[in-house]
Amino acid sequence: MGLDRRRFLTTLGATAAAVAVGRDANAERHAAADCDVAWGVLVDTVVCIGCRKCEWACEQEHKLLNAPLANYDDKSVFAEDRRPDDKRYTVVNEYRGSDQRPHTIKMQCMHCNQPACVSSCIVGALTKDPQGPVVYDAWKCIGCRYCMVACPFQIPAYEYHNALTPEVRKCTFCHERLARGEQPACVAICPNEALTFGRREDLIEVARARIRHNPGKYIDHIYGEHEVGGTAWLYLLASDVASTGLPELGSNPIPPLTESIQHGIFRSFVPPLALYALLGLVMYSTRRNGKSEPTAEDDVGPE
Amino acid sequence: MLAPNNHARRVTVRFWTWGTTILGILTGVGALLYLYRLLFGLGAATNLDNQYPWGIWIAVDVASGVALAAGGFTTAALADIFHKEEYHDIVRPALLTAMLGYTFVVVGLLADLGRYYNVWHPMLPGMWQGNSVLFEVGICVMIYLAVLYIEFLPTVVERFSGRVRLPRPLQFLNRFFEAVMEVAGANLRRFISVFIIAGVVLSCLHQSSLGTLMVIAETKMHPIWHTPISPLLFLLSAIAVGFPMVIVESIAAARSFRLKPERRILSSIAGYVPVLLGVYLVVRIVDLTIRGVWGYVTDLSTHSVAFLIEMTVGVLFPMAILVQERWRKSLPALFSAALMVVGGVVINRINVFLVAYEPLYPTRTYFPSWMEIGVTIGLASGLILVYRWFVMTFPVIAAYPAGVAESVEAKQPVETVSEAAISQDG
Numbered sequence: 001m002g003l004d005r006r007r008f009l010t011t012l013g014a015t016a017a018a019v020a021v022g023r024d025a026n027a028e029r030h031a032a033a034d035c036d037v038a039w040g041v042l043v044d045t046v047v048c049i050g051c052r053k054c055e056w057a058c059e060q061e062h063k064l065l066n067a068p069l070a071n072y073d074d075k076s077v078f079a080e081d082r083r084p085d086d087k088r089y090t091v092v093n094e095y096r097g098s099d100q101r102p103h104t105i106k107m108q109c110m111h112c113n114q115p116a117c118v119s120s121c122i123v124g125a126l127t128k129d130p131q132g133p134v135v136y137d138a139w140k141c142i143g144c145r146y147c148m149v150a151c152p153f154q155i156p157a158y159e160y161h162n163a164l165t166p167e168v169r170k171c172t173f174c175h176e177r178l179a180r181g182e183q184p185a186c187v188a189i190c191p192n193e194a195l196t197f198g199r200r201e202d203l204i205e206v207a208r209a210r211i212r213h214n215p216g217k218y219i220d221h222i223y224g225e226h227e228v229g230g231t232a233w234l235y236l237l238a239s240d241v242a243s244t245g246l247p248e249l250g251s252n253p254i255p256p257l258t259e260s261i262q263h264g265i266f267r268s269f270v271p272p273l274a275l276y277a278l279l280g281l282v283m284y285s286t287r288r289n290g291k292s293e294p295t296a297e298d299d300v301g302p303e
Numbered sequence: 304m305l306a307p308n309n310h311a312r313r314v315t316v317r318f319w320t321w322g323t324t325i326l327g328i329l330t331g332v333g334a335l336l337y338l339y340r341l342l343f344g345l346g347a348a349t350n351l352d353n354q355y356p357w358g359i360w361i362a363v364d365v366a367s368g369v370a371l372a373a374g375g376f377t378t379a380a381l382a383d384i385f386h387k388e389e390y391h392d393i394v395r396p397a398l399l400t401a402m403l404g405y406t407f408v409v410v411g412l413l414a415d416l417g418r419y420y421n422v423w424h425p426m427l428p429g430m431w432q433g434n435s436v437l438f439e440v441g442i443c444v445m446i447y448l449a450v451l452y453i454e455f456l457p458t459v460v461e462r463f464s465g466r467v468r469l470p471r472p473l474q475f476l477n478r479f480f481e482a483v484m485e486v487a488g489a490n491l492r493r494f495i496s497v498f499i500i501a502g503v504v505l506s507c508l509h510q511s512s513l514g515t516l517m518v519i520a521e522t523k524m525h526p527i528w529h530t531p532i533s534p535l536l537f538l539l540s541a542i543a544v545g546f547p548m549v550i551v552e553s554i555a556a557a558r559s560f561r562l563k564p565e566r567r568i569l570s571s572i573a574g575y576v577p578v579l580l581g582v583y584l585v586v587r588i589v590d591l592t593i594r595g596v597w598g599y600v601t602d603l604s605t606h607s608v609a610f611l612i613e614m615t616v617g618v619l620f621p622m623a624i625l626v627q628e629r630w631r632k633s634l635p636a637l638f639s640a641a642l643m644v645v646g647g648v649v650i651n652r653i654n655v656f657l658v659a660y661e662p663l664y665p666t667r668t669y670f671p672s673w674m675e676i677g678v679t680i681g682l683a684s685g686l687i688l689v690y691r692w693f694v695m696t697f698p699v700i701a702a703y704p705a706g707v708a709e710s711v712e713a714k715q716p717v718e719t720v721s722e723a724a725i726s727q728d729g
Contacts, residue, residue, distance in 0.1 A: 083664055085353055120519055122437040123421075123430040142424055143417020146437050148356035150519045154663040157353045158417065160346030166417040247663050249522060258519045259434050261534060265508065266439070272504050279384050279500045286386040 035113040038132035039178060040200035040232040041187060042207055043106050045244070046217050048194035050075065050092055050104030054186035058090045058108075061174060061185035081245055084108055085157040086169040090186060097239030105244055106186070106195070109134060109155045109171035110224060111232035112253075117147035117156060119255035126168075132200070132232045133173030141168060152228050152254055153247060173232070200232060207236055229253025310392050310701035311458075314560045314694045322559070323691065326684040333681010336674045340414055348674045354662035355669035357415075362656035363679050364411030366513055367649045368404055369444070370541045374552070375401020375451065376506035377545030381572070383499050392701035393568055395458060396556065397549050399690065399699050402451040405444065407686045414678055436515045443509035450502045457495065460488040462697045510541040517655055525606045526596045528659035532586070539586060543579035544648040546572045547621070547641035554638045556700060559691075565701065570631040576644065577626045580618050587614070609650075609658045617647010 052072040059065045064087050078094035090108035097103055111134045118126045118134060125140035126147055143166055148156045159166040174184035182188070187197040196206060207222045223235035227249045241248050265271055319327070340348035351358050378397040382390040413419040424430050425441045432438045464484040467477045514537025517524055530536070550569050557564035591597055600607050624630045624640040631637055657669065671679075694700050 081664070083353065116519055119434045120437065121432055122435045122441055123424045124432040124435075140421070140424060140430055141418055142421040143419070144415075144437060145351075145356035145417065146435075146516075148353065149517070149523075149660075152522045152663075154354070154523075158345075158351075158356065160349075160351060161344055162417075163342060163344030163347070166344065245664075247522060254519060254521065255434065257521070257531060258436055258515055261515050261518065261531065262434065262436055262439060262512070265511070265534070266433075272508060275507060276500055276504045279380070279503055280496075283384045283386070283496060283500065286384075 034130060035132070035230060035232065036201040037199055038130060038232060039173070040111075040132060040198065040203045040234060041184065042196040042198070042203040042234045042236065044194045044196070044210065044236045045095075045103050045105045046214075046236060046238050047192055048092070048104045048106065049192050050078065050094065051191060052077075052092050053189045053191060054106055054195065055088065055090055055092060057185040057189040058171070059088065061177075062089060062172070064088060078102075078104070083157075084155060084170065086159045086167075089169065089171040093245055095239075095244045097237075097243055099238065101238070103238045103244075105235070105237075105246070107245070108186075108233070109173070110153050110227075111171075111173050112152075112228055113230040113232070114228070114253035114255050116150040116152055116228070116254035119259060120146045120150035122146060129175055131175070131178060133175035133178065134170075135172065135175055136168055136170065138165075138167045143168075150254070152249055200230075200234070203234055207234060210236060226251035311395055311698035312700065313462075313696065313698050314562070314700055316560050316695065318691065318695065323688060326688050329684035330681050330688060333678050333685065336677040336681065337414055339674065340678065341419075345415075345417060348672065348678075350669060350672040350675065354665060354667075355657075355660070357656060357660070358669060359653070359657070359671045359675050359679055360411055360415040362653045363649065364682055365408050365415070366652040366656055368408040368411065369510065369513060370537070370544055370648050370652060371548050371645060372401040372404030372408070373506065373510060373541040373545040374548040375404075375545075376503045377542055378549060378572075379454070379499050380503045383496070384503065390568060390572060392565055393549050393553065393572070395699045395701075396552065396694070397545075398451065398454055399458075399693055399697075400548070400552060402448075402455050403686055403689055403693070405448045405451060407682050408444070409448065411679070411682050436512055436519065439512045440509050440516065443505050443512065447502060447505040447509065450498050450505060453491075453498050454495065454502060456487055457491050458697050458699060460484050460491065464488050506541075507538060511535065511538040513537050514655075517659070520660065523661050523663060525599070525659040525661060526594070527591070527599050527606055527610050528655045530590050530594060532590055533655070535586060536583070536590070539579070539583040540648055540651060543576065543583050544644055546576055546579075547644035550637060550641035551645055554634060554641075556694070560694070560700070562700065564634060566632070566634060569634075569637060570628075573625050573631045573637055573641070574628075576641075577622045580622045580625075580644065584614075584618050584622070587618075606658060609654050613647055613650045613654055616643050617650060618644075621647070 053069070056067070056069050056072045059067070078092075081093045082088075082091040084091055084107055090106055092104050092106050094102050094104050111128075111132055113128075115126070115128055115134050118128050122144055123140045123142060125137045125142075127135050127137070129135050143158075145156075145158055145168070147168060148154075148158065156168045156170045158168055174182070174186075177184060183197045187195040196203060198206070204222060204225055207225075211218045211220055211222075217238065218236050219239060221237065221241070223237055223241060223244075223246055224231040224233055229252065235244075235246065237244050237246075336348065345351055349358055349360075374397040378390060378394050381387050382394045413422060416422060425432075425438055426445070463480075465481070467480045467484065469477055469480070511534035514533040514535070518529065518531060518533055521529055550573060553569055554564050556562070591600060600610055621640040621643045624636055624643075630640070
């Protein structure tokens with residue numbers, strides 16, 4: 001299932017189109033309710049067999065690494081926990097649950113409902129597509145890497161070795177494939193249906209049903225349902241979050257704190273203007289008639 | 304700034320001395336390393352990675368640089384807005400420091416930006432992102448930099464009005480620049496207060512917003528420094544470090560230019576410092592108490608030690624020294640205490656941006672590469688050299704040649720302790 005050159009070019013065209021559409025559609029913030037009907041993926045770490053085909057498919061789709069599929073049978077990589085980076089938007093790691101059995105877990109951008117990276121971006125190069133994906137526009141980016149500071153999942157990676165046109169790289173949720181009505185590349189290749197693509201609210205129902213019908217196999221928690229205000233990607237876990245390598249996060253979305261500080265300081269520009277007026281008043285009222293040279297009688301600060 | 308500064312003179316010294324030669328070499332090395340970073344990328348020049356996206360170029364060159372340039376707006380507020388005329392002599396050097404400081408902040412920032420050629424993007428309305436704290440910082444710093452250049456214009460007019468003599472190939476522009484000077488000179492006096500107040504407001508805005516930057520990284524920040532009132536702490540510490548920076552700089556400049564330090568003014572503004580530090584200290588203590596994180600302060604971990612150093616060096620020691628009038632009037636004590644406040648603020652900014660930042664999946668700890676350090680040292684050295692060139696070219700520093708009757712210095716009673724200190728110092 002290789003990608004030929006023509007398909008790559010169509011993908012490029014679709015990316016440009018999707019980015020153009022996404023820009024307009026992202027003019028305003030999206031309420032959590034909109035995210036429920038947006039696309040999501042359910043990752044079932046109990047069903048996952050750790051074949052790493054999703055890694056290969058992702059790298060093919062995004063022209064990252066071009067290694068033969070056979071290389072991905074190598075299970076020795078599970079010896080250490082890997083992180084997604086600028087060449088690998090997704091990695092599969094192994095975790096040992098409380099049952100001491102090994103499980104495998106796919107890591108990638110969570111595509112938060114209220115993404116900290118989008119809130120932090122100085123030029124709006126990162127946007128939350130109403131369809132679900134968090135999309136990056138390299139053309140706008142100034143390369144400040146504040147998104148990397150802000151991300152609660154430590155996902156955005158940087159092309160540190162690209163001197164001239166470095167990009168922030170992360171899972172794109174294959175938004176150009178979604179625009180064509182296709183599933184993300186990783187979901188499409190998954191042989192064991194460990195990855196389920198669908199509307200977020202439907203996926204939550206599916207996840208609840210699996211927890212209900214398979215007592216003992218899953219913990220009673222859908223990771224991503226509430227974490228940092230909810231994420232498009234959801235996880236079914238075999239044991240507590242701490243053992244899986246996913247960060248333990250509260251249910252409050254990240255952006256509101258800084259945004260409320262920010263908008264509080266600038267509320268209709270009243271505070272800055274008030275400060276301006278106050279200082280103007282002080283300046284006017286303390287001015288002296290005629291410019292006099294300082295004299296010894298002048299007060300000289302608190303003593 | 305409003306009144307022509309009658310005391311300001313151009314400094315006449317040799318530009319190249321042993322000290323400036325060393326600074327020149329450091330600047331040159333820094334420039335080469337800067338070039339290396341531009342040619343070969345951040346990965347080649349820095350120790351930054353996906354765990355640690357920000358290093359000393361942000362914590363020191365940008366965050367500390369902006370804080371240490373705060374003297375520009377605090378002295379302008381004191382002398383020009385609160386009309387404490389006796390402090391007029393220190394406004395120009397402080398404004399020059401701010402102007403050059405912010406310029407170098409931008410130069411330093413460009414090294415850190417992956418796509419530095421896009422640095423102007425936040426100016427385009429189509430890319431405005433009002434939710435981003437960094438956007439606010441960027442826009443304010445940009446406008447403030449322009450305001451600082453405007454605030455410096457009267458000094459340029461004072462120096463060159465009626466005296467524009469460009470080198471031969473550009474001589475035809477002499478008249479044009481004369482006309483510009485004339486227009487500027489005639490109008491600046493009328494409008495400069497608008498810019499002076501704007502400078503203070505803009506400073507308050509971005510000094511505080513710099514403190515909001517790391518609040519968004521809430522799951523990665525150590526609790527000692529992760530507080531919603533971080534913007535207030537940044538603003539208060541910037542205000543507190545403004546005068547100490549002026550003191551350090553004035554005494555260092557006086558020594559380097561063989562001038563008499565403006566001891567009376569410096570001791571006098573030093574009187575404000577313990578008060579400002581005290582306010583900062585109280586807010587800090589209340590914050591730590593309300594959030595219930597004293598346990599982290601006292602557990603003697605790396606973070607707790609970093610915090611204790613920050614507070615002892617930057618706040619407690621200098622407060623203890625500067626509350627005493629006796630020490631405020633001694634130049635060495637004044638200089639040391641002021642230097643401690645300056646150092647404390649730099650340590651604080653490093654703590655907030657680097658020490659407090661713990662990646663979720665750490666495989667190593669960040670320490671700057673020698674090239675990052677080289678660029679930072681190069682920028683600081685370059686700043687000092689450019690400052691020297693400016694004060695030798697423009698009337699910035701108030702000079703009181705010994706024995707001039709009108710000088711403020713001469714009206715003060717002579718104190719044996721501080722006179723001894725002065726002769727010892729320079």
